[in-house]
Amino acid sequence: MKVKPKIIAVIAAVALASAAALYFYLSMETPPNPVQLLGSGATFPMEQIQAWIVQVRNKHSWVQAEYAGGGSGKGQSDFLQGIVDFAASDPPLKTADWEKAKNAFGGVYQLPMILGGVAVVYNIPEIPSDVNLKLTGEVLVDILLGKIEYWNDPRIAELNPGVNLPRSRITFVHRSDSSGTTEVFTTYLSLVSGEWKTKVGAGKLVKWPLSEAGFAVGAPGNPGVAEAVRTTPYSLGYVELAYAKGLGVAALRNRAGRFVLPTADTIKAAAAGAITIQDASANLVELKILERLLQSQDPNAYPIVSPSYLLIKHPSAYTQEKRKAIAVFLDYIFTDGQKPENIVAGYVPVPESWAKLGQQVAAQLRDFRG
Amino acid sequence: MISWRLRRTMVDKVTFAAVAIASIALLFVGAHVILVALVEGLPVMAEKGLRLFIESPGLPGGGIGGFGPTLIGTIVMVLTASLAGAAIGVPTGILMNEYSSWWLSKIAREALQLIAEIPSIVVGLVVFVLVVLPMGRPSALAGALSLCITALPYIAAQTRESLAAIPMSYREAAFSLGLPKWKTVLRIIVPMNLRGIATAVLLGTMRALGETAPVLFTAGAAFHAFYGLDRPSSTLSLLIFFFAQTPYENWKRLAWAAVLQLIVLSMVLAFAVRKLSGEVKL
Numbered sequence: 298m299k300v301k302p303k304i305i306a307v308i309a310a311v312a313l314a315s316a317a318a319l320y321f322y323l324s325m326e327t328p329p330n331p332v333q334l335l336g337s338g339a340t341f342p343m344e345q346i347q348a349w350i351v352q353v354r355n356k357h358s359w360v361q362a363e364y365a366g367g368g369s370g371k372g373q374s375d376f377l378q379g380i381v382d383f384a385a386s387d388p389p390l391k392t393a394d395w396e397k398a399k400n401a402f403g404g405v406y407q408l409p410m411i412l413g414g415v416a417v418v419y420n421i422p423e424i425p426s427d428v429n430l431k432l433t434g435e436v437l438v439d440i441l442l443g444k445i446e447y448w449n450d451p452r453i454a455e456l457n458p459g460v461n462l463p464r465s466r467i468t469f470v471h472r473s474d475s476s477g478t479t480e481v482f483t484t485y486l487s488l489v490s491g492e493w494k495t496k497v498g499a500g501k502l503v504k505w506p507l508s509e510a511g512f513a514v515g516a517p518g519n520p521g522v523a524e525a526v527r528t529t530p531y532s533l534g535y536v537e538l539a540y541a542k543g544l545g546v547a548a549l550r551n552r553a554g555r556f557v558l559p560t561a562d563t564i565k566a567a568a569a570g571a572i573t574i575q576d577a578s579a580n581l582v583e584l585k586i587l588e589r590l591l592q593s594q595d596p597n598a599y600p601i602v603s604p605s606y607l608l609i610k611h612p613s614a615y616t617q618e619k620r621k622a623i624a625v626f627l628d629y630i631f632t633d634g635q636k637p638e639n640i641v642a643g644y645v646p647v648p649e650s651w652a653k654l655g656q657q658v659a660a661q662l663r664d665f666r667g
Numbered sequence: 668m669i670s671w672r673l674r675r676t677m678v679d680k681v682t683f684a685a686v687a688i689a690s691i692a693l694l695f696v697g698a699h700v701i702l703v704a705l706v707e708g709l710p711v712m713a714e715k716g717l718r719l720f721i722e723s724p725g726l727p728g729g730g731i732g733g734f735g736p737t738l739i740g741t742i743v744m745v746l747t748a749s750l751a752g753a754a755i756g757v758p759t760g761i762l763m764n765e766y767s768s769w770w771l772s773k774i775a776r777e778a779l780q781l782i783a784e785i786p787s788i789v790v791g792l793v794v795f796v797l798v799v800l801p802m803g804r805p806s807a808l809a810g811a812l813s814l815c816i817t818a819l820p821y822i823a824a825q826t827r828e829s830l831a832a833i834p835m836s837y838r839e840a841a842f843s844l845g846l847p848k849w850k851t852v853l854r855i856i857v858p859m860n861l862r863g864i865a866t867a868v869l870l871g872t873m874r875a876l877g878e879t880a881p882v883l884f885t886a887g888a889a890f891h892a893f894y895g896l897d898r899p900s901s902t903l904s905l906l907i908f909f910f911a912q913t914p915y916e917n918w919k920r921l922a923w924a925a926v927l928q929l930i931v932l933s934m935v936l937a938f939a940v941r942k943l944s945g946e947v948k949l
Contacts (some may be wrong), residue, residue, distance in 0.1 A: 333889075333894055333898060333899070335804055335805070335887060335889075335899050337888075344727035344728075344913060344915060345727075346920075347724075347726070347727060348726045348727055349724075350891065351726055351891070352725075354891065361891065361892060361894070363807075363887065363888060363890065363899055364888070365887055365888035365889075365899070366888065366909065378800060379803060380799060380803055380804055380805065381804075388684075418744040423715060494776060518912060519914075520912045520913070520914065521841075523914070538915050540914045542914055641726070641727045641728055642728050643914070
């Protein structure tokens, strides 16, 4: 009988401990089951998407997104074939593909998520690294049409007084693969010059007049072009801003007549006049969003700026758990994800109205009752 | 006569020099690859230590992180591919050598030849259409399947080669004791040649480890965690392909560490192959 109080004490202690543990366990918010989201597409926003994926995972560990890149074309076809949950693309879906997606998923949202600039880069050993060559769209077109052949051409010299320009033949480096960057660059050139528009035009792949003359080389991807310019003296090329590191970057004359370098501020300035999109599920091709950005009249705007789009299916095309996860992912991208501290160097957040658009779609996904 | 002799010695010396230069050049290329990987990869390994094998990649422009999930994906995919490759390739190799005049054996030889000649990116595309599209997502399983297909011809051909090295007299001895053919193959020839078969499987494993193209469309590109066999995953070669192209220094360094890791894994396998394939144990 002497042992009894001891036993009771032990039982009481165990009961208390388990009650405490139970309380602790119940008070803890049980996290939802992990949900995997898979995306693919444009390489231009890839690093930013990867960053968002990690940031979202740190905040909501159950939303496990992965992004496989592969190019805008692959992103669009993967999306249409239904093997990814979201996709990224530099140009919006073409009308035929947009209709296909609408029929397959009951609707498609195209959300501009990030902005970037296309930098005109060069390798002229004579120019010190703290001096930026000045160019205009017209001079750029004439170089690429073969009308300006040497770096010391009077039309380039006129824009760059005091800069020591060598008499060396200009070698042009372009993308050899089908590229959204090429499309943005050639769209810009087509807006600058009617001659370019009729002779060459705009697209992911174009026939460069200089390659017929033997003064142009193709290189794969942004890294390929950057590397070719780096290793080819007197070359000129175009890359996404993030890849221009360590290369000569040209200041381009904008529509207001100022020479501006591609920076976060000048890209933001170009985006300030971006049109508002009323309905992300509409056919965005008709809005000519890129053309309007490229014609920004803002005095500080960099002239070659482009958005990249996130493609999302209609809420009914997702399972309930995927829908919830996509909603969290989207909501992060268009709220915290647009804050400067969460943006990777070389990219620029979208204007307020586009961020709102993304938040609305996130809310629609979250509140959807199938 | 003297000029003849002189010419002979000259030709001899020149030929020797040419052969020596060619082999030194080859050695230089090999040494250069390993040296560059060491110079670029070792500092990253030293800096991150064991965390390199656990963490997932850092943010672009941020920390290096690691390739932990990718390493798991690599091991799972390559192991699955090797096991499946062995299960199909070894019997096929035995068939091709021991029953070489049978029609099925001839068909198998032609089929393997065909697979070996197909560019590996095409294998990836075929698996993409046959497995990834119906499953609705890329997966480690689809990646393993395409790696298995690329490794298969190597495993089968090497199994066959190693069996062919066994003298006919052993088979004749077995037959003279009254053993039927199938028993001779399974009880005498194959056990005698276990090392050769293990070598064949390891060679297939090496092949699977180094390939990027087959997994490009099939494995997905999940670098942040390993989600399971039926989910997107990644391999070291895929990580190198993706991260080396980016403009971010920390990702490039991670790719270099992965290069070094891949070379180490390949060299361990190559060493094992050499140890095993020393001779056929009689």
